[in-house]
Amino acid sequence: MDKPNSSFNGAHPTLYWHRLEDGRVQCDLCPRHCQLREGKRGACYVRANSGGAIVLTSYGRSSGFCIDPIEKKPLNHFLPGTSVLSFGTAGCNLSCEFCQNWHISKSRQWDTLADEASPSQLAHTAKSHHCASVAFTYNDPVIFMEYAVDTAIACHELGVKAVAVTAGYIDERPREAFFQHMDAANVDLKGFTERFYRKLCHGELQPVLDTLIYLKQETQVWLELTTLLIPDENDSPKEVEAMCQWIADNLGPDVPIHFSAFHPDFHMLEKSPTPKATLIQARKIALEVGLNYVYTGNVHNQAGDTTWCPQCGKLLIGRNWYLLEQWNLHKGACPDCHHKIPGVFQDKPGHFGRQRIPVRISQTLE
Incomplete structure (x- = not known):
């Protein structure tokens, strides 16, 4: 690989690209396949x-x-009650009209990226704060893949897990x-029609479905799904049923799904919040289709916060928002x-609760 020039200070080499005959370079990271002339940025802004x-x-x-x-990612079946060191960068390779982190994902101001940390610093910070994992979140880690992968490797060396919150x-x-x-991984399945992805995400649905099938069938990555239900866009009973049936048929009934409430943001300020x-x-x-672990998010709903045994109906993990109030699992199984x-x-849950603790890496490590 040729060494990049200095037109982008601190730029890091990447692997997935190829040169075109007209002198442009095509990025092969995501389905956008941005074709860029010298000095130009891709749609994600960071490549x-x-x-x-x-x-x-x-x-x-x-x-x-x-x-x-960890429940905030949201992940309900991955080390419940534990803490996770979360961070993101800037940019995104989708352009969702309803983005709820738009000040990060759509940022074109480099002062957004005011904090610096090496993968090793991140791993040691997570370890020193007793975090069970590090999460790549706020914007999609796919676009900062090299940084995320290097951080995951550094975390694994210290016994810290790596979590991707991604589309x-x-x-x-x-x-x-x-x-x-x-x-x-928590994968954001934003809707279940190509129309929705084209109109509101400016992308395509099928690559996301391909990623989900790959994760379930070809990896050991623990997988949960999130769908933000937007009034009159992707919340019809027909579309929800079709999506859940696809999940049951292709991923199986045991992949947890979180239905989350939309609030007006970014370019969809005219929309009403999702009714509870x-x-x-x-x-x-979803339960009628046969999915076993179905949760609700951004609203307070005890039944939708709780993990129930799909076989006998016993309450296994009782949650109050992000706080675990009941724990009846025994060695990962229903005690009844x-x-x-x-x-x-784990044999015993974590007790991190609802805390949110900002961290400055420079203050924790020399």
């Missing part, structure tokens, strides 16, 4: 053509670091290289009927 090669311009830089409950919009070759370093009743109805539809609950569980 650019520098010296005839695609480089990552945001390596080692972040929009901030925070310790969260799954990635090509086949980098997909394998990215997810082989992840322990868990819509989430409850979606959960009911002994049904094994899929997930990554």
